[in-house]
Amino acid sequence: xxxxxxxxxxxxxxxxxxxxxxxxxxxxxxxxxxxxxxxxxxxxxxxxxxxxxxxxxxxxxxxxxxxxxxxxxxxxxxxxxxxxxxxxxxxxxxxxxxxxxxxxxxxxxxxxxxxxxxxxxxxxxxxxxxxxxxxxxxxxxxxxxxxxxxxxxxxxxxxxxxxxxxxxxxxxxxxxxxxxxxxxxxxxxxxxxxxxxxxxxxxxxxxxxxxxxxxxxxxxxxxxxxxxxxxxxxxxxxxxxxxxxxxxxxxxxxxxxxxxxxxxxxxxxxxxxxxxxxxxxxxxxxxxxxxxxxxxxxxxxxxxxxxxxxxxxxxxxxxxxxxxxxxxxxxxxxxxxxxxxxxxxxxxxxxxxx
Amino acid sequence: xxxxxxxxxxxxxxxxxxxxxxxxxxxxxxxxxxxxxxxxxxxxxxxxxxxxxxxxxxxxxxxxxxxxxxxxxxxxxxxxxxxxxxxxxxxxxxxxxxxxxxxxxxxxxxxxxxxxxxxxxxxxxxxxxxxxxxxxxxxxxxxxxxxxxxxxxxxxxxxxxxxxxxxxxxxxxxxxxxxxxxxxxxxxxxxxxxxxxxxxxxxxxxxxxxxxxxxxxxxxxxxxxxxxxxxxxxxxxxxxxxxxxxxxxxxxxxxxxxxxxxxxxxxxxxxxxxxxxxxxxxxxxxxxxxxxxxxxxxxxxxxxxxxxxxxxxxxxxxxxxxxxxxxxxxxxxxxxxxxxxxxxxxxxxxxxxx
DNA sequence: AATTGTAAGCGCTTACAATT
DNA sequence: AATTGTAAGCGCTTACAATT
Numbered sequence: 105x106x107x108x109x110x111x112x113x114x115x116x117x118x119x120x121x122x123x124x125x126x127x128x129x130x131x132x133x134x135x136x137x138x139x140x141x142x143x144x145x146x147x148x149x150x151x152x153x154x155x156x157x158x159x160x161x162x163x164x165x166x167x168x169x170x171x172x173x174x175x176x177x178x179x180x181x182x183x184x185x186x187x188x189x190x191x192x193x194x195x196x197x198x199x200x201x202x203x204x205x206x207x208x209x210x211x212x213x214x215x216x217x218x219x220x221x222x223x224x225x226x227x228x229x230x231x232x233x234x235x236x237x238x239x240x241x242x243x244x245x246x247x248x249x250x251x252x253x254x255x256x257x258x259x260x261x262x263x264x265x266x267x268x269x270x271x272x273x274x275x276x277x278x279x280x281x282x283x284x285x286x287x288x289x290x291x292x293x294x295x296x297x298x299x300x301x302x303x304x305x306x307x308x309x310x311x312x313x314x315x316x317x318x319x320x321x322x323x324x325x326x327x328x329x330x331x332x333x334x335x336x337x338x339x340x341x342x343x344x345x346x347x348x349x350x351x352x353x354x355x356x357x358x359x360x361x362x363x364x365x366x367x368x369x370x371x372x373x374x375x376x377x378x379x380x381x382x383x384x385x386x387x388x389x390x391x392x393x394x395x396x397x398x399x400x401x402x403x404x405x406x407x408x409x410x411x412x413x414x415x416x417x418x419x420x421x422x423x424x425x426x427x428x429x430x431x432x433x434x435x436x437x438x439x440x441x442x443x444x445x446x447x448x449x450x451x452x453x454x455x456x457x458x
Numbered sequence: 459x460x461x462x463x464x465x466x467x468x469x470x471x472x473x474x475x476x477x478x479x480x481x482x483x484x485x486x487x488x489x490x491x492x493x494x495x496x497x498x499x500x501x502x503x504x505x506x507x508x509x510x511x512x513x514x515x516x517x518x519x520x521x522x523x524x525x526x527x528x529x530x531x532x533x534x535x536x537x538x539x540x541x542x543x544x545x546x547x548x549x550x551x552x553x554x555x556x557x558x559x560x561x562x563x564x565x566x567x568x569x570x571x572x573x574x575x576x577x578x579x580x581x582x583x584x585x586x587x588x589x590x591x592x593x594x595x596x597x598x599x600x601x602x603x604x605x606x607x608x609x610x611x612x613x614x615x616x617x618x619x620x621x622x623x624x625x626x627x628x629x630x631x632x633x634x635x636x637x638x639x640x641x642x643x644x645x646x647x648x649x650x651x652x653x654x655x656x657x658x659x660x661x662x663x664x665x666x667x668x669x670x671x672x673x674x675x676x677x678x679x680x681x682x683x684x685x686x687x688x689x690x691x692x693x694x695x696x697x698x699x700x701x702x703x704x705x706x707x708x709x710x711x712x713x714x715x716x717x718x719x720x721x722x723x724x725x726x727x728x729x730x731x732x733x734x735x736x737x738x739x740x741x742x743x744x745x746x747x748x749x750x751x752x753x754x755x756x757x758x759x760x761x762x763x764x765x766x767x768x769x770x771x772x773x774x775x776x777x778x779x780x781x782x783x784x785x786x787x788x789x790x791x792x793x794x795x796x797x798x799x800x801x802x803x804x805x806x807x808x809x810x811x812x
Numbered sequence: 813a814a815t816t817g818t819a820a821g822c823g824c825t826t827a828c829a830a831t832t
Numbered sequence: 833a834a835t836t837g838t839a840a841g842c843g844c845t846t847a848c849a850a851t852t
Contacts, residue, residue: 111823122837127825134826137835157575158515159823162842167512177531178541187532187558199572202556204541218553221511366750396720398752465843476817481845488846491815513843516822817850822843830837 110151119147130155161223170200170419171219174230175207175298179363181389181408185230185250188412196420198225207232207298216241226423228415232298246422248415248431251406253306265418265431267411274404274437275310276317278358278386281402283318285445287356287384290315291326293343293368294360295336301329307360325352340367348375355383362387362394365401369444385444399443407435464505473501484509515577524554524773525573528584529561529652533717535743535762539584539604542766550774552579561586561652570595580777582769586652600776602769605760607660619772619785621765628758628791629664630671632712632740635756637672639799641710641738644669645680647697647722648714649690655683661714679706694721702729709737716741716748719755723798739798753797761789 112126119126121144128134129144130153161167170193177183190200201219205212212232219227220242227247241247241264251268282290292311294301303309308327315322328343340359344367347354359365365387372379379385379399387394387403394401414433466480473480475498482488483498484507515521524547531537544554555573559566566586573581574596581601595601595618605622636644646665648655657663662681669676682697694713698721701708713719719741726733733739733753741748741757748755768787 109823113823123824124826124838125836128836131825135833135835140835154571154574156516156577156823158512158521158577159842160825161512162510162516162823162844163825165842178534178537180532183532183537190556190558199555199557199576201553202544203553204544217508220508222553223510223512393746393750396747397750463843467843477844478818478846479816482816485845489813489815494815510843513822514845516824516843517845519822813852815850815852818848820845820847822845825840825842827840828838830835832833832835 110153111156112153115144115148115151115153118151119144165223167223167225168198169222169224170198170226170228171203171215171222171224172200172228172230173203173205173212173215173219173232175205175232177202177204180391180393181361181406182231184408185412185415188409189228189230189250189415192412192416193419196416200228205232220245226419228419230415246419248419248422250411250415263422265415265422265433267415267418267433268435269406269437270434272306272310272313274388274406275307275358275360276314277310277439278388278404279311279314280318281439282356282358282384282386282445283314283320285356285384288320289323289326289354290320290356290358291328291347291354292360293328293340293357293364295339295364296329296331297336297339299329299360301327311358325350326354328357335363336361337363337367337370340364341371342367344368344371357383357385359385359387362389362391362401362403365403365444366393366397369397369399369401380444380446386439387444390440394440394442399446402442402445403440404437405440406437410435464507465510466507469498469502469505469507472505473498519577521577521579522552523576523578524552524580524582525557525569525576525578526554526582526584527557527559527566527569527573527586529559529586531556531558534745534747535715535760536585538762539766539769542763543582543584543604543769546766546770547773550770554582559586574599580773582773584769600773602773602776604765604769617776619769619776619787621769621772621787622789623760623791624788626660626664626667628742628760629661629712629714630668631664631793632742632758633665633668634672635793636710636712636738636740636799637668637674639710639738642674643677643680643708644674644710644712645682645701645708646714647682647694647711647718649693649718650683650685651690651693653683653714655681665712679704680708682711689717690715691717691721691724694718695725696721698722698725711737711739713739713741716743716745716755716757719757719798720747720751723751723753723755734798734800740793741798744794748794748796753800756796756799757794758791759794760791764789 112123116123116126125136125140126144128136129141130148172186172189174182174186177186186202193200203215205215224245227245229247229249229252231251246263248265248267279290299305301308303312328347330343332339332342357368359368365385368385369379372383377383385401387401390403390405394403418431418433466477470477470480479490479494480498482490483495484502526540526543528536528540531540540556547554557569559569578599581599583601583603583606585605600617602619602621633644653659655662657666682701684697686693686696711722713722719739722739723733726737731737739755741755744757744759748757772785772787
């Protein structure tokens with residue numbers, strides 16, 4: 105229907121004006137008489153004009169493109185955030201590259217280079233286990249990191265921001281929640297992928313804090329973390345299985361993620377251990393799995409939508425206003441109580457959702 | 459560390475050669491002496507050169523960019539495909555825009571325009587309920603549609619391909635599967651979003667075929683489809699609830715998707731109806747939900763990985779070889795039998811995975 | 813013949829000059 | 833003063849010419 109490729113020169117020629125005028129009309133800028141504006145506008149439409157973003161980029165050095173880097177969109181927690189961020193950015197005129205790194209530093213690096221060549225206006229880092237300080241983000245491009253561990257936010261160069269929960273206090277609260285429900289020997293269950301168990305890790309640190317606050321002492325046998333290389337659910341199940349086979353006693357499990365919690369549930373279920381009574385479990389992320397699973401899994405709503413909102417708001421601020429200060433947005437969370445922490449479970453398979 | 463912006467002119471100048479030579483070195487093309495090649499290569503590296511894809515695009519009219527359009531990445535079926543496609547394309551040097559339309563024609567259209575401005579080399583359409591023939595894809599850009607209904611593939615202009623299951627035969631087999639398991643009154647349950655119940659719809663058509671083959675007759679009351687506007691799980695649950703409230707009898711449900719099946723399970727469970735015995739259910743997509751749910755849901759593995767493979771292979775073929783023929787790849791599927799079609803369910807909550 | 817350089821072109825933006 | 837036009841520049845590619 106339209107000629108293969110019509111440029112503003114073609115329009116200028118057909119309309120008997122200069123390219124500057126065409127450009128001004130098309131961008132609603134400059135002083136152009138209403139008549140010309142109208143006429144050229146219609147002409148462009150009629151000629152089937154499609155602007156070339158590449159040329160625009162070369163002219164203005166803006167791409168209206170954002171790179172979203174995430175370890176794993178197949179995880180609902182991240183995919184929710186990413187989807188929300190993408191949608192909102194789109195409404196602000198930005199199109200997103202969504203890059204899945206699978207927590208592989210090599211891929212992360214390759215992607216980063218690619219995005220630099222593509223001249224993205226900004227970056228969103230959703231999750232990722234490595235310390236942010238270690239990342240190699242060029243200081244020229246503003247970015248916001250969501251739910252990312254970062255020990256030394258003071259070192260950051262460039263304009264960036266952090267959005268996330270207070271993870272340390274969250275893990276603390278999860279552990280205390282189990283303690284309040286009568287648990288004495290609470291295990292800390294985490295998928296090994298990329299995480300290091302050290303007090304600098306806020307997740308682990310929060311667990312330690314809670315033990316302290318609740319007058320319990322650390323038993324290293326209850327730290328369930330190992331060098332497996334499988335899905336976090338399978339790995340978690342294996343870790344729980346190994347512990348139980350070694351007769352390590354536990355009456356509570358703080359699981360770093362609902363997939364991890366699900367693995368624990370599956371193993372306990374297979375062993376006919378009364379979940380919610382003999383062993384209580386709390387997961388994290390409020391994924392659909394936690395709701396659908398029987399028994400349904402007590403979990404933490406981390407406010408993903410809010411995170412996405414804040415991330416977009418802050419990023420656009422950084423891009424447009426070129427602020428250089430370090431921002432730090434903390435999003436509230438809340439525990440959702442379900443069957444895995446509710447004592448004797450009545451009438452299991454057929455009861456209604458909570 | 460590197461100067462804010464170094465171009466091939468800077469390199470040419472610093473290396474005392476022409477830009478053509480630099481370009482040739484950087485792209486491994488043309489005849490350049492090994493010595494120069496080596497020297498300029500190192501120089502570029504050292505100067506921290508980052509090529510500008512925008513300029514490259516303008517020069518060559520290739521972007522190494524693919525647009526992936528999908529209705530809903532929050533659905534595992536699509537997110538699996540999209541993730542796989544993206545990963546594979548990336549390995550072939552292409553970066554992807556992932557566009558979520560939510561089945562909204564307006565958004566789909568806006569995205570399409572955006573992608574055209576961005577000059578994508580190709581398009582992947584993963585899912586989507588509207589008929590492909592109706593879409594407004596410029597004939598200049600090659601594309602492949604995955605799992606998309608298309609009545610008249612003969613009308614296609616441009617270079618394109620279809621990848622998917624034989625959906626009609628799949629729905630047929632699902633229905634027959636229930637019939638073979640003794641079901642007499644089999645309901646067809648589908649989320650209303652975007653689907654029209656007409657024989658042209660292969661899903662519905664396959665159901666009709668099966669009724670015919672199995673010697674049953676169509677009862678319109680057993681077509682569960684309605685103008686709700688909620689998640690497919692909730693909608694399915696509501697549809698089943700409504701039917702049961704109207705005392706419509708059914709002993710089997712063919713659900714178009716595992717989320718839909720899950721909704722049915724939830725409603726039957728709430729009513730203490732024996733799933734697998736009194737009512738058998740088969741879902742579709744082999745999502746994690748179907749496995750995790752109790753009772754676990756019989757479903758269909760549609761070969762998503764294979765679909766992604768084929769889509770990438772075919773698309774790259776279209777892009778590189780500029781073939782104009784219409785390709786049509788059919789991927790095999792297989793039914794996975796689980797508890798919802800297995801008769802009396804023993805020892806439900808604690809039994810092991812199948 | 814092998815290697816390297818010149819210059820136009822890709823499709824825009826925008827400072828500034830020129831016209832009305 | 834309001835409107836419009838000129839021309840350079842953004843960073844590449846590539847046909848072709850020029851040099852060794």
